[in-house]
Amino acid sequence: xxxxxxxxxxxxxxxxxxxxxxxxxxxxxxxxxxxxxxxxxxxxxxxxxxxxxxxxxxxxxxxxxxxxxxxxxxxxxxxxxxxxxxxxxxxxxxxxxxxxxxxxxxxxxxxxxxxxxxxxxxxxxxxxxxxxxxxxxxxxxxxxxxxxxxxxxxxxxxxxxxxxxxxxxxxxxxxxxxxxxxxxxxxxxxxxxxxxxxxxxxxxxxxxxxxxxxxxxxxxxxxxxxxxxxxxxxxxxxxxxxxxxxxxxxxxxxxxxxxxxxxxxxxxxxxxxxxxxxxxxxxxxxxxxxxxxxxxxxxxxxxxxxxxxxxxxxxxxxxxxxxxxxxxxxxxxxxxxxxxxxxxxx
Amino acid sequence: xxxxxxxxxxxxxxxxxxxxxxxxxxxxxxxxxxxxxxxxxxxxxxxxxxxxxxxxxxxxxxxxxxxxxxxxxxxxxxxxxxxxxxxxxxxxxxxxxxxxxxxxxxxxxxxxxxxxxxxxxxxxxxxxxxxxxxxxxxxxxxxxxxxxxxxxxxxxxxxxxxxxxxxxxxxxxxxxxxxxxxxxxxxxxxxxxxxxxxxxxxxxxxxxxxxxxxxxxxxxxxxxxxxxxxxxxxxxxxxxxxxxxxxxxxxxxxxxxxxxxxxxxxxxxxxxxxxxxxxxxxxxxxxxxxxxxxxxxxxxxxxxxxxxxxxxxxxxxxxxxxxxxxxxxxxxxxxxxxxx
Numbered sequence: 001x002x003x004x005x006x007x008x009x010x011x012x013x014x015x016x017x018x019x020x021x022x023x024x025x026x027x028x029x030x031x032x033x034x035x036x037x038x039x040x041x042x043x044x045x046x047x048x049x050x051x052x053x054x055x056x057x058x059x060x061x062x063x064x065x066x067x068x069x070x071x072x073x074x075x076x077x078x079x080x081x082x083x084x085x086x087x088x089x090x091x092x093x094x095x096x097x098x099x100x101x102x103x104x105x106x107x108x109x110x111x112x113x114x115x116x117x118x119x120x121x122x123x124x125x126x127x128x129x130x131x132x133x134x135x136x137x138x139x140x141x142x143x144x145x146x147x148x149x150x151x152x153x154x155x156x157x158x159x160x161x162x163x164x165x166x167x168x169x170x171x172x173x174x175x176x177x178x179x180x181x182x183x184x185x186x187x188x189x190x191x192x193x194x195x196x197x198x199x200x201x202x203x204x205x206x207x208x209x210x211x212x213x214x215x216x217x218x219x220x221x222x223x224x225x226x227x228x229x230x231x232x233x234x235x236x237x238x239x240x241x242x243x244x245x246x247x248x249x250x251x252x253x254x255x256x257x258x259x260x261x262x263x264x265x266x267x268x269x270x271x272x273x274x275x276x277x278x279x280x281x282x283x284x285x286x287x288x289x290x291x292x293x294x295x296x297x298x299x300x301x302x303x304x305x306x307x308x309x310x311x312x313x314x315x316x317x318x319x320x321x322x323x324x325x326x327x328x329x330x331x332x333x334x335x336x337x338x339x340x341x342x343x344x345x346x
Numbered sequence: 347x348x349x350x351x352x353x354x355x356x357x358x359x360x361x362x363x364x365x366x367x368x369x370x371x372x373x374x375x376x377x378x379x380x381x382x383x384x385x386x387x388x389x390x391x392x393x394x395x396x397x398x399x400x401x402x403x404x405x406x407x408x409x410x411x412x413x414x415x416x417x418x419x420x421x422x423x424x425x426x427x428x429x430x431x432x433x434x435x436x437x438x439x440x441x442x443x444x445x446x447x448x449x450x451x452x453x454x455x456x457x458x459x460x461x462x463x464x465x466x467x468x469x470x471x472x473x474x475x476x477x478x479x480x481x482x483x484x485x486x487x488x489x490x491x492x493x494x495x496x497x498x499x500x501x502x503x504x505x506x507x508x509x510x511x512x513x514x515x516x517x518x519x520x521x522x523x524x525x526x527x528x529x530x531x532x533x534x535x536x537x538x539x540x541x542x543x544x545x546x547x548x549x550x551x552x553x554x555x556x557x558x559x560x561x562x563x564x565x566x567x568x569x570x571x572x573x574x575x576x577x578x579x580x581x582x583x584x585x586x587x588x589x590x591x592x593x594x595x596x597x598x599x600x601x602x603x604x605x606x607x608x609x610x611x612x613x614x615x616x617x618x619x620x621x622x623x624x625x626x627x628x629x630x631x632x633x634x635x636x637x638x639x640x641x642x643x644x645x646x647x648x649x650x651x652x653x654x655x656x657x658x659x660x661x662x663x664x665x666x667x668x669x670x671x672x673x674x675x676x677x678x679x680x681x682x683x684x685x686x
Contacts, residue, residue, distance in 0.1 A: 042543035043514075156632035157407075186406035187570065191614040192627040213543065216616030220623055239620040257548035259577045260618060261600065267555075268577075270548035274513055 003030040003070075004207040005054065005175055010067040012049050012058070012231075022278045023049040025231040026067070028305070033174060036201055036208040038222030038239070040215060040254070044275055046231035047211045051177050053077075054209070055088050071175065090120050093168040094177040097184055099160035103152040109136075109163045110148030113170050120171040135166035140196060158189035165196065175207045182217060194220050215258050219243060224311075227251045230276050230286035233305065237312035247314040249291045285316070293318050353397070355433045360394040361532055361564050362451070367391045367417050367427035369410075373637065385636050387413040389588040390427075395532065400558070400565040402579030402596065404572055404611065406633045409585040411568045415536045418566065419453050420444045432531075449479065452525035456537035458517035462509040468494065468520055469505040475527050493523040496560075498553060515546035519553070526561065534566045539574065551578065572615055576600050584608045587636050587644040594669020604671040607645045643674065655681040 012024035024046040031037050041047040052058055054069055056076060069076040071091060079087060096102045104112060113135060114128035123131065129148070136144035139162040152160055161181060168176060178197065182190040198221055201208050212218050218225050219239060226236040227250065235248040246252045256269035273290040276282070285291070288298040297317050305315045368391075370384040388410040395401050403411045416422040418429070420436070428435065431450060435441030455461045462471060472490035477483055491501035497519040509517055518538065525533050535554070539547045551574065558565060569575050575582060575596075582599040584592045584607065592605040603609045610628035617623050629648045634640060640647050646656040655674050659681075666676040674682040 042545065158632045186633060187572070188406065188610055188614045188627070188629050189632050191616070191624055192630065194616070195624065195627055214616070215544075216618055219618055219620050220616045243618065243620055254544055257545045259548070259551065259571075259573045261573065261576060263577055264596070268548040268552050270552055271545040272549070274515065274546070 002032075004033045004035075004072060005209075006030040006068075006070045007050075007054075008068040008070075010050065010053060010069060011065070012046070012053055013064040014058070014062055015064060016062060019279060022281050023231055024053070025278075025281060027228075027231070027233050028067075029226055029233065029236060031175065031207045031209060033207050034201070034205045035224070036198075036210055036222050038218035038225040039209060039211045039228060040213070040218045040225055041211075041228035042213055042254075042275065044230075044278070045228040046278075047228045048179055049231075050228070051094075051179055051209060051211050054175075054177060055092055055094060056084060057094075086120075089116060089173070090171045091173055092175045092177060093171070093173040094179065095161070095164050095168050095181045097180040099157070099164040100152060102164055103160065103167075105152055108149050108151055109155070113148075113163075113167050116167060116170050131170070132166075135170055136163065138169065138200070139163065139166040141166070156189075157185055158193060161185060161193050162196065165193075165200070169200065169204070172204075173206070175209070176201070178208060178210045180212055181210075183212070183214070190217070191220075197221060215254065216260075227254070230282060231278060232282075232286065232302075232315060233313070234287065234315045235313065236305075237308075241309070241312045245312075247308050247312065248287075248316050249293055249318075250287045253290075353432070357397055359397070359433060360430075361397045361432055362395040362418065363430040364394070364418065365392045365428050365430075367414070367429075368425045369413050369417055369422055370425055383637055386588050386639055387636060388417060388424075391588070391590060393583060393590070393593070395564060395566060396581075398562065398564055399580040400567050400578050402575035402582040403566065403568040403585065404570065404575050404582060405585035406570065406611075408587065408633055408636045410588040410636070411585050412536055413588075414585070415453065415534045415566065415568055418534060419451050420447055421453075449528050450530050451532045451534065452528060452530040453534040453536060454518070454521050454525050454538040456540050458514055458521055458541065459509060461521055462517060464509055467506050467508055468499075468512075469501075471509075471520065472524050472527050475524070479528065490523075490527065493526055494520075496526075496557065497523045498549075499523075513546075515542055515550060518542060518550060522550075522554070522557070526557065526563075529561070530563070532564045532566065534568070536568045537570070538567075540569060540571065547574070554578065572611060584611065587633065587639045589644055590663060590670075590672065591645065592669055592671045592673075593663070594667075598668035602667055602669075604666050604669065604676055605645075605673050606649050606651055606675075610648075643672075651675060651682075651684060653682050 008028050010024055010027045014021045014023060027050055039047045053065060054076060065077050110129060110132050113132040117123055117128040117131050132148055133144050136147055141147050141159060141162050155163065182193050185193060194217065210221050222239050224237065225239050225242045226233045229250050235251045246255055253271040257271060271290055276286050282302055284301060285298040285303050288294040295318060303315050303317045305313050308314045367388055369388045370386050373383045375382055405411045417424050431442060431447055436447050437444050469487055469490045472493055473486035476486040476489060491505055494501040494504055499516060499519055539550050542550060557563065567575060567578050579596050582596050583590055586607050592599060592608045599608060603612055613628045631648050634647055642658050643656040643661050646652040661672045661674045661677060663670040663672045664677050674680040675684040678686050
């Protein structure tokens with residue numbers, strides 16, 4: 001199957017009179033229809049910048065893009081005007097962390113969804129409202145006819161995020177971009193929205209890129225996971241490969257420093273230090289200053305992204321020499337035991 | 347002021363006892379701005395904090411966990427209820443004043459930037475409270491530099507910086523140092539690590555464990571992150587819409603949760619194993635609005651086991667297993683078909 005989206009050597013630089021930020025420094029990946037790619041990273045890793053670049057959402061006059069983003073063969077980075085407007089919403093749509101700010105507070109949910117449908121498909125007013133109601137049903141919103149008439153502030157956080165998803169799907173996009181869509185939600189609501197995204201992705205055969213800082217969330221929704229650090233993908237692989245056998249020291253550090261059941265009383269393996277400032281293009285491995293395995297060659301040149309095993313890419317020169325460290329595998333096992341110990345709901 | 351507060355009642359006496367705390371926030375909007383409705387943030391809640399323990403508090407937004415924190419520090423005045431700090435009633439004749447309470451109970455907030463004064467250097471921030479409580483300026487500054495070292499920030503490079511020059515993790519270390527500046531006995535951590543990245547969160551959690559041992563502290567640790575609460579706490583209190591639904595040792599709550607809400611919260615955690623993904627959400631809907639909480643058991647509108655009795659009578663906390671649970675299914679003769 002051919003790729004729905006193909007990103008090649010993407011660089012994104014923000015330039016202001018005071019400073020320059022090299023937010024994304026050579027990211028390549030692809031997404032197929034019916035596949036969910038999770039992008040995991042901490043604040044400032046460039047995960048959201050990468051995602052927003054797919055819709056060219058950054059301010060044109062302050063952003064420098066290079067590389068290539070191809071959606072079904074069409075180059076996104078060279079799109080302007082009508083083609084870009086057609087891309088946004090019709091072919092690719094996005095859901096955000098804060099559904100409260102993504103909706104206009106003075107119009108009803110139904111009005112906003114119907115308006116989008118009319119703008120992109122040219123449907124009549126009544127057809128657009130009919131479609132809006134179907135979309136709310138699709139997003140599993142109870143009593144959709146009444147909800148169409150609700151204003152955003154009249155809905156709970158979880159309901160607003162469902163409405164946001166309905167809006168995003170209104171023009172049958174082939175690619176859905178999700179930027180931390182469940183981070184602001186309560187735990188019992190987060191899982192409902194994650195399951196909804198997973199179901200809709202399957203039903204509609206969508207490609208999904210799901211950006212998050214939460215490993216558990218990424219594991220719940222993703223087929224493949226990419227880990228970003230300092231504007232680069234440092235590791236990319238299938239979800240099971242990433243959880244069972246993480247190769248990059250940063251990925252391992254993230255897994256080890258994430259608290260989960262069965263770690264009580266143990267000292268956490270924190271990654272020392274903090275991510276680098278991105279004022280300069282990294283001239284070496286960006287993680288080397290925090291890496292306990294760093295060697296001279298790590299500081300000599302940026303490491304390339306190479307295949308460790310089939311479909312598992314790692315940006316680390318030391319990866320082949322190191323056996324997978326025992327403590328990590330051990331932690332993953334304790335957690336599995338802990339999860340099965342749960343009392344099943346209902 | 348300079349001495350560490352002495353333990354008075356011995357180890358068996360709770361450090362802090364709160365009884366029947368209630369806080370309702372009126373919503374103006376009626377005729378002439380009169381309040382017609384109230385947010386029932388905390389409703390007749392009693393708890394004790396034992397000496398040297400970490401009490402974890404979990405719950406979703408609107409459950410009142412932050413209001414509890416603010417009541418315990420008296421940043422909010424309770425509508426009713428009493429508090430006793432190591433045998434001394436708070437804000438009562440023959441008891442201690444609110445000022446004395448606040449010297450022994452300190453707090454760290456979620457937003458590390460908003461809780462620091464942007465115009466004060468780090469050392470000025472840390473020395474502020476000790477000076478206000480009568481410590482000579484030079485001594486207060488010396489203590490501040492010691493504290494900076496204790497939270498892992500080199501005093502020589504950080505003492506004279508301003509908050510905006512620090513990263514989020516560094517600022518939160520400063521906030522923790524400031525909370526310790528008055529040598530408190532109890533520290534309330536209200537989502538104190540929630541805004542930090544995972545790798546930084548782990549650093550701060552390790553530090554919290556070290557500081558607790560070194561200074562003999564007691565923590566109340568409030569968080570929405572069940573995994574972090576499990577890691578740090580000795581006992582855990584689960585709240586829903588202003589009420590405690592379950593409270594007990596961390597092993598009892600996580601190993602054998604008895605309240606349907608606790609069970610749902612725990613199974614709503616994302617799985618870390620791609621082969622054991624969550625198939626079905628444990629409960630549907632969002633937490634209801636605390637303005638008009640449901641009658642009887644407040645969880646009944648989302649509870650898969652709700653029966654008539656749940657709407658009629660409010661379940662009180664009742665010993666069940668190793669913990670206390672507020673659920674009609676765990677109360678003998680409550681009228682629920684699943685009751686023992």
